[in-house]
Amino acid sequence: MSYQVPKFRHPDLPVNELGYTRADYEGAISTLCAGCGHDSISGSIVRACHELSLEPHKIAKLSGIGCSSKAPTYFLGKSHGFNSVHGRMPSVVTGAAMANRELMYLGVSGDGDTASIGMGQFTHAIRRNLNMVYIVMNNGCYGLTKGQDSATADEGSASKKGDPNPFGAIDLPGLALQLGATFVARSFSGDKDQLVPLIKAAMTHRGFALIDVVSPCVTFNNNAASTKSYEFVREHAAATGTVDFVPMREEITTSYEPGHSQEVTLHDGSVLHLHKLSDDLDPFDRSSAMLALERYRSAGQILTGLIYMNKDSHDLHEVLETSRRPLNTLVEEDLCPGNKVLQNINASLR
Amino acid sequence: MEPTDVKNPEYFHKVVDCQYACPAHTPVPEYIRLIAAQRYTEAYMINWESNVFPGVLGRTCDRPCEPACRRGRVEKEPVAICRLKRVAADNKDSIADLLPEIPRQKNGKRIACIGAGPASLTVARDLMPLGYDIDIYDNQMAGGGMMRSQIPSFRLPIQVLDEEVNYILDMGVTTFFDTEVTSMRSILDKGYDAVFVGTGAPRGKGLDLPGLEEAGDAVHIGIDWLSSVAFEHTHKIGKRVLVLGGGNTAMDCCRTSKRLGGEDVRVVVRSPFADMKASPWEKEDAMHEGIPIYDNHTPKEFVLEDGELKGMLFEKVEAKYDENGKRSLVPTGEDLVFMEADDVLMAIGQENAFPWIERDVDIDFDKWDMPVVDATSFQSTNEKVFFGGDAAFGPENVITAVAHGHQAAISIDLYCRGESVQNRPAPFTNLVSQKMGIHEWSYDNAVESDERYVVPLAPLAKALGDRKVEVELGFDQGMGFKEAERCLNCDVQTVFQEDRCIECDACVDICPTDCISFVGNAGEEELRTRLSAPAGNLAQDLYVSESLPTTRVMVKDENVCLHCGLCAERCPTTAWDMQKFFYGVTKAGQTA
Numbered sequence: 001m002s003y004q005v006p007k008f009r010h011p012d013l014p015v016n017e018l019g020y021t022r023a024d025y026e027g028a029i030s031t032l033c034a035g036c037g038h039d040s041i042s043g044s045i046v047r048a049c050h051e052l053s054l055e056p057h058k059i060a061k062l063s064g065i066g067c068s069s070k071a072p073t074y075f076l077g078k079s080h081g082f083n084s085v086h087g088r089m090p091s092v093v094t095g096a097a098m099a100n101r102e103l104m105y106l107g108v109s110g111d112g113d114t115a116s117i118g119m120g121q122f123t124h125a126i127r128r129n130l131n132m133v134y135i136v137m138n139n140g141c142y143g144l145t146k147g148q149d150s151a152t153a154d155e156g157s158a159s160k161k162g163d164p165n166p167f168g169a170i171d172l173p174g175l176a177l178q179l180g181a182t183f184v185a186r187s188f189s190g191d192k193d194q195l196v197p198l199i200k201a202a203m204t205h206r207g208f209a210l211i212d213v214v215s216p217c218v219t220f221n222n223n224a225a226s227t228k229s230y231e232f233v234r235e236h237a238a239a240t241g242t243v244d245f246v247p248m249r250e251e252i253t254t255s256y257e258p259g260h261s262q263e264v265t266l267h268d269g270s271v272l273h274l275h276k277l278s279d280d281l282d283p284f285d286r287s288s289a290m291l292a293l294e295r296y297r298s299a300g301q302i303l304t305g306l307i308y309m310n311k312d313s314h315d316l317h318e319v320l321e322t323s324r325r326p327l328n329t330l331v332e333e334d335l336c337p338g339n340k341v342l343q344n345i346n347a348s349l350r
Numbered sequence: 351m352e353p354t355d356v357k358n359p360e361y362f363h364k365v366v367d368c369q370y371a372c373p374a375h376t377p378v379p380e381y382i383r384l385i386a387a388q389r390y391t392e393a394y395m396i397n398w399e400s401n402v403f404p405g406v407l408g409r410t411c412d413r414p415c416e417p418a419c420r421r422g423r424v425e426k427e428p429v430a431i432c433r434l435k436r437v438a439a440d441n442k443d444s445i446a447d448l449l450p451e452i453p454r455q456k457n458g459k460r461i462a463c464i465g466a467g468p469a470s471l472t473v474a475r476d477l478m479p480l481g482y483d484i485d486i487y488d489n490q491m492a493g494g495g496m497m498r499s500q501i502p503s504f505r506l507p508i509q510v511l512d513e514e515v516n517y518i519l520d521m522g523v524t525t526f527f528d529t530e531v532t533s534m535r536s537i538l539d540k541g542y543d544a545v546f547v548g549t550g551a552p553r554g555k556g557l558d559l560p561g562l563e564e565a566g567d568a569v570h571i572g573i574d575w576l577s578s579v580a581f582e583h584t585h586k587i588g589k590r591v592l593v594l595g596g597g598n599t600a601m602d603c604c605r606t607s608k609r610l611g612g613e614d615v616r617v618v619v620r621s622p623f624a625d626m627k628a629s630p631w632e633k634e635d636a637m638h639e640g641i642p643i644y645d646n647h648t649p650k651e652f653v654l655e656d657g658e659l660k661g662m663l664f665e666k667v668e669a670k671y672d673e674n675g676k677r678s679l680v681p682t683g684e685d686l687v688f689m690e691a692d693d694v695l696m697a698i699g700q701e702n703a704f705p706w707i708e709r710d711v712d713i714d715f716d717k718w719d720m721p722v723v724d725a726t727s728f729q730s731t732n733e734k735v736f737f738g739g740d741a742a743f744g745p746e747n748v749i750t751a752v753a754h755g756h757q758a759a760i761s762i763d764l765y766c767r768g769e770s771v772q773n774r775p776a777p778f779t780n781l782v783s784q785k786m787g788i789h790e791w792s793y794d795n796a797v798e799s800d801e802r803y804v805v806p807l808a809p810l811a812k813a814l815g816d817r818k819v820e821v822e823l824g825f826d827q828g829m830g831f832k833e834a835e836r837c838l839n840c841d842v843q844t845v846f847q848e849d850r851c852i853e854c855d856a857c858v859d860i861c862p863t864d865c866i867s868f869v870g871n872a873g874e875e876e877l878r879t880r881l882s883a884p885a886g887n888l889a890q891d892l893y894v895s896e897s898l899p900t901t902r903v904m905v906k907d908e909n910v911c912l913h914c915g916l917c918a919e920r921c922p923t924t925a926w927d928m929q930k931f932f933y934g935v936t937k938a939g940q941t942a
Contacts, residue, residue: 001789006797006914008424010863012884022864035854035922043859190855218854218922230852234900 017053027077037189037215042075048199064089068110068137087118090125100326105132115151115170126179131315133202139217140228147220158225172212182313183209200245207313240305244273359779362931371418373753376400379841386834393438405510408436412747427802437830450479457481459543467495469548469739472755476938478521489530499577534707551700551740561652568659572697588692591615595697596626603695609817617643661690727771728758759938778934795915798835848895850925857917863910
């Protein structure tokens with residue numbers, strides 16, 4: 001058993017604008033089961049952060065409890081991390097984000113951590129449009145306790161040792177849309193070509209960005225009767241279209257057939273290209289997105305890709321008009337502006 | 351691309367870069383693992399089977415394996431393969447019981463080997479255990495050929511050479527030393543069933559410059575002078591010595607001069623320093639001993655005063671390369687440079703010479719007056735006569751001579767048994783899983799980050815004081831272990847079984863050097879652009895699977911694979927497995 005990844009890397013790895021290679025965004029060697037979808041999501045996060053040239057020390061990764069919530073150890077080894085109580089990651093992100101708006105907050109959670117114990121926290125983070133990326137590593141089972149069905153297991157799906165699930169599944173993207181999420185996407189751990197641009201877009205979006213990633217549990221839920229196995233997802237996934245993320249500094253070189261393509265400029269000037277869009281979904285229209293989700297679900301398909309995005313998102317900082325500077329940079333002068341200011345305030349209240 | 355045929359033994363052989371680059375294809379990683387396990391005798395025997403002179407080669411090999419070593423592509427320097435070989439030789443126990451048995455009942459076939467150098471000795475080593483009678487002829491007083499006459503004893507102690515030469519001679523070879531063979535016909539007339547010519551490239555080239563004749567004894571041919579030192583005919587040289595030439599012989603000449611009384615010893619070479627033929631480490635060793643190398647100096651004439659050599663004149667040149675990379679040395683136009691000298695050693699190359707082979711004994715010679723020799727069988731146009739070593743295709747090195755010897759021995763055996771020499775048996779190969787448990791391997795798969803260890807040297811003053819003091823002390827067991835741990839075990843192959851793969855990407859995610867990709871298939875050129883990391887090293891193969899359920903293929907770029915086994919550890923379905931590949935070159939007597 002290997003406890004360390006060898007130090008050597010490919011000698012010709014590309015470097016990003018900061019001069020870092022992908023290796024600079026890696027973490028410790030994974031202790032998840034061999035073949036776990038979560039490791040692929042970790043790989044996609046590494047790629048996305050590298051390609052976005054994010055400074056590792058400007059990222060905070062937070063998680064709750066579960067296989068998914070162990071995963072942050074296995075990527076971004078040079079970033080801030082917080083492994084919170086089960087299901088309470090959104091509260092910790094809320095506090096951290098309010099205190100320091102300059103970090104990029106990456107919440108990593110699982111189906112149990114989000115759809116069961118953490119449901120209350122999840123819904124309110126959405127409702128407040130907290131500026132964060134919320135990735136659910138969704139395998140439809142409790143892998144850490146031997147694979148019991150979770151709240152996202154589809155009705156009729158059976159895990160390796162289980163009976164068909166008698167209950168309906170909680171559909172996280174549907175729920176998020178209902179609650180007013182400003183960026184909703186679904187993807188599959190085994191499709192990095194789709195997942196990496198989605199993560200990049202989510203990281204650039206201002207506001208709450210949910211990516212529900214179907215991530216097969218190879219040990220307990222990758223059998224023929226499961227709807228979250230590699231094979232089932234590959235056969236039943238239907239993409240809304242492909243997404244290309246073009247960072248602000250890069251020239252747009254691709255062009256797409258008119259009518260099947262849309263461009264969105266994100267708040268930092270980056271451009272999101274959506275192309276080969278299906279005719280029956282407008283990802284900028286919430287009711288269209290909700291209808292599409294339901295249509296595909298009832299047809300037994302899994303809708304993936306960017307499902308909805310609000311181009312005019314106002315995150316919690318904007319709504320609350322919080323300090324533009326991180327609290328840790330505020331000195332006594334800023335916090336105690338003196339008697340004169342107090343007099344003015346008092347006068348204004350008379 | 352078509353799926354890779356890993357059943358072709360040459361595919362995995364090529365992945366073991368060191369072994370593939372070695373002319374004798376010594377199973378390098380296999381013996382390095384044995385050294386790490388302190389099983390020196392077994393490590394030695396693997397070498398002995400393959401390269402016959404592990405102790406000699408562990409000190410003097412040209413080491414084509416090291417530039418090929420994969421480690422050199424992922425960090426600064428390759429594994430010190432050559433010096434590890436010496437660790438095995440230095441620390442082994444007696445191998446007397448492990449040597450092949452020599453049949454008492456001979457097979458009735460008699461073979462003559464002309465020359466007692468590495469090629470002939472290898473032929474004898476391979477044929478004696480098969481029951482052949484072998485006569486070796488050599489004009490020197492003992493066996494070893496150029497290993498004895500031209501490799502100075504400060505690089506190769508005579509006891510090491512004697513030991514390894516005697517393993518072979520003691521098999522019962524009949525030796526005719528101090529015997530110059532002057533006629534091939536006389537040998538053929540003796541009724542041998544086959545004759546092997548391993549006479550090397552014995553003639554040192556000279557420079558016919560003005561003043562040469564008048565300079566007389568003060569000018570020497572490098573290889574002749576070295577052999578005169580080795581056989582104790584020459585004991586001293588002048589205080590100021592110029593060595594002309596930039597190859598390994600020049601390095602041996604200058605370092606020997608320094609030990610025989612030379613104080614101002616200089617190497618003067620026409621080409622730029624970087625283009626010199628000498629191995630980089632031999633140049634370093636010479637410079638370490640305080641010998642300057644003057645490059646870009648073309649010798650013009652010997653300068654004499656009252657009939658005595660005073661020095662030489664050189665013209666300064668500059669290397670210019672045309673669009674084809676062909677070099678020409680263009681004079682800079684500066685004044686000629688004068689360098690003082692009491693003696694001059696010319697080490698500017700060697701050539702073959704076959705004045706003793708009559709031209710009417712059915713051995714054809716080509717326009718360069720070299721015998722026409724088949725590159726596979728080493729047979730000449732006279733079906734009884736075989737050539738090998740430097741005598742076959744011109745000057746190379748010891749390990750190449752050994753490789754030739756093995757192949758010639760196969761041919762001689764086939765020929766003597768009345769079979770076609772082209773009908774060569776396939777190499778011995780073996781591919782075995784190294785899996786010991788879920789995540790356990792029977793080899794040490796962790797990759798050590800240590801940089802290459804430097805071989806300790808004897809103190810300079812002591813080394814320069816006596817030409818018989820060996821300069822390199824060799825690795826001790828501790829350092830040998832550390833250096834052995836740097837080996838990446840490239841013979842433990844990553845074997846992919848597509849029908850087990852569920853395309854979960856775990857191998858792609860874990861691979862530290864981004865070797866593995868799952869992509870749509872295409873022609874090789876296009877495919878190389880689709881991989882997760884640049885795949886620009888065209889000398890290294892792509893391992894391509896059959897089409898997978900998603901219609902993609904698995905493509906592994908062999909270039910910088912660390913053979914760490916993580917792909918196999920992280921594979922949930924054992925589609926990847928680590929399997930040790932053994933490739934043994936065909937030996938004489940092996941059946942097809």
